[in-house]
Amino acid sequence: MDNDGDPEARPFQVLRSTWQPVALSRDLKAGGIISYRLLDEDIVVARMPSGLAAYKDGCPHRGARFGLGKVVGDHLQCPYHGWRFDRGGQCRLIPSLGEGSAVARSAKVASYAVAERYGFVWVRLEDREACPIPAIPEFEDPAWTYVVAEPTPFGAGFRREIENYLDMSHFAFAHADTLGKAAIALIDKYQVTEYPDGFQMDAAFPALSTEGAAISKLQQAHDRVQRCHMPNVTTIRQRFHDGQERVLVHVPSPNTRTSCTVFWSIAISPGFQGPAPDQQMAFAVRVLDEDRVMCENQRPLEVPMRSEACRYVPADRLALTYRKMFAGFCAAAPAIPADSAPAAGCAHPSGAGAAISG
Numbered sequence: 001m002d003n004d005g006d007p008e009a010r011p012f013q014v015l016r017s018t019w020q021p022v023a024l025s026r027d028l029k030a031g032g033i034i035s036y037r038l039l040d041e042d043i044v045v046a047r048m049p050s051g052l053a054a055y056k057d058g059c060p061h062r063g064a065r066f067g068l069g070k071v072v073g074d075h076l077q078c079p080y081h082g083w084r085f086d087r088g089g090q091c092r093l094i095p096s097l098g099e100g101s102a103v104a105r106s107a108k109v110a111s112y113a114v115a116e117r118y119g120f121v122w123v124r125l126e127d128r129e130a131c132p133i134p135a136i137p138e139f140e141d142p143a144w145t146y147v148v149a150e151p152t153p154f155g156a157g158f159r160r161e162i163e164n165y166l167d168m169s170h171f172a173f174a175h176a177d178t179l180g181k182a183a184i185a186l187i188d189k190y191q192v193t194e195y196p197d198g199f200q201m202d203a204a205f206p207a208l209s210t211e212g213a214a215i216s217k218l219q220q221a222h223d224r225v226q227r228c229h230m231p232n233v234t235t236i237r238q239r240f241h242d243g244q245e246r247v248l249v250h251v252p253s254p255n256t257r258t259s260c261t262v263f264w265s266i267a268i269s270p271g272f273q274g275p276a277p278d279q280q281m282a283f284a285v286r287v288l289d290e291d292r293v294m295c296e297n298q299r300p301l302e303v304p305m306r307s308e309a310c311r312y313v314p315a316d317r318l319a320l321t322y323r324k325m326f327a328g329f330c331a332a333a334p335a336i337p338a339d340s341a342p343a344a345g346c347a348h349p350s351g352a353g354a355a356i357s358g
């Protein structure tokens with residue numbers, strides 16, 4: 001049976017086939033293990049000598065969490081009774097059986113695809129890959145300065161965060177203390193182009209000036225390109241009139257239906273005349289916190305897949321474009337049986353010994 005009939009469940013089913021960031025590369029040191037809740041599933045990622053490995057968090061023996069375990073060679077060792085699992089999730093050692101004893105193939109934990117790019121560790125929960133991690137060349141160009149932010153938890157659904165990031169008509173109000181009280185509230189026409197993998201908005205962006213206050217570089221007029229890659233990667237490219245640029249990315253990685261963690265970073269073009277990278281990051285942190293407060297104070301906490309009882313205006317066009325394209329992305333994905341997710345069940349549910357003796 002599948003539960004595609006519940007439209008609010010569909011996004012998490014579909015996103016299991018997409019790459020989602022779960023940690024920063026710099027936070028996952030050699031031999032380290034991090035825990036994360038991705039799409040309502042507890043997972044762990046370990047850095048082993050031969051590479052990263054990602055698992056469902058829950059030992060198939062008696063359900064211990066792996067976050068307290070340790071990496072031993074290329075194995076993940078459970079903290080409770082020391083079972084060791086290889087990178088594919090197969091148990092290779094059960095200490096209580098004695099070194100060298102055969103281990104049943106059913107002593108196995110679900111493992112997941114894991115990758116590293118842009119300073120993020122990405123996990124995909126299903127074998128099927130719906131779409132690759134989008135290419136953002138500036139993040140891998142050594143001539144650019146690339147700054148990775150601390151991931152930011154939001155107590156709101158991931159689609160609230162995306163729609164906020166795409167929205168420009170809130171600047172004068174939600175960001176009055178950062179971007180400027182005179183930030184333009186009237187949103188002029190902008191061009192939206194749809195692609196098979198998302199959409200792009202191009203607009204000339206006015207200076208965000210507050211009367212009597214000096215305009216910083218980051219508030220100057222610029223050409224703005226906002227590119228959304230389905231299902232939840234959005235970049236903003238700012239090209240200032242002196243030719244200097246910044247590229248920012250936001251990826252709200254879903255934890256639960258009403259919470260996400262925003263992974264984000266900034267790439268700054270060579271010779272950028274403006275605030276130093278750490279100052280740019282500090283400013284962006286303040287702006288994002290203002291966004292967080294707005295997202296956490298919208299109701300419902302996630303944008304419904306069904307139509308919402310709201311009154312829209314032309315300035316909401318980008319958010320509505322996202323809704324339309326995300327609905328199409330979900331509709332185009334194959335049906336996923338509700339019971340297809342690998343479970344961390346016991347390796348020997350019908351009695352000790354039989355399933356683990358090999």
Ligand code: FES
Pocket residue numbers: 059060061062063064078079080081082083
């Ligand atoms: S619960 Fe993991 S080894 Fe026993």
Ligand SMILES: [Fe+2]
Pocket residue numbers: 164165170174175287291
């Ligand atoms: Fe904002």
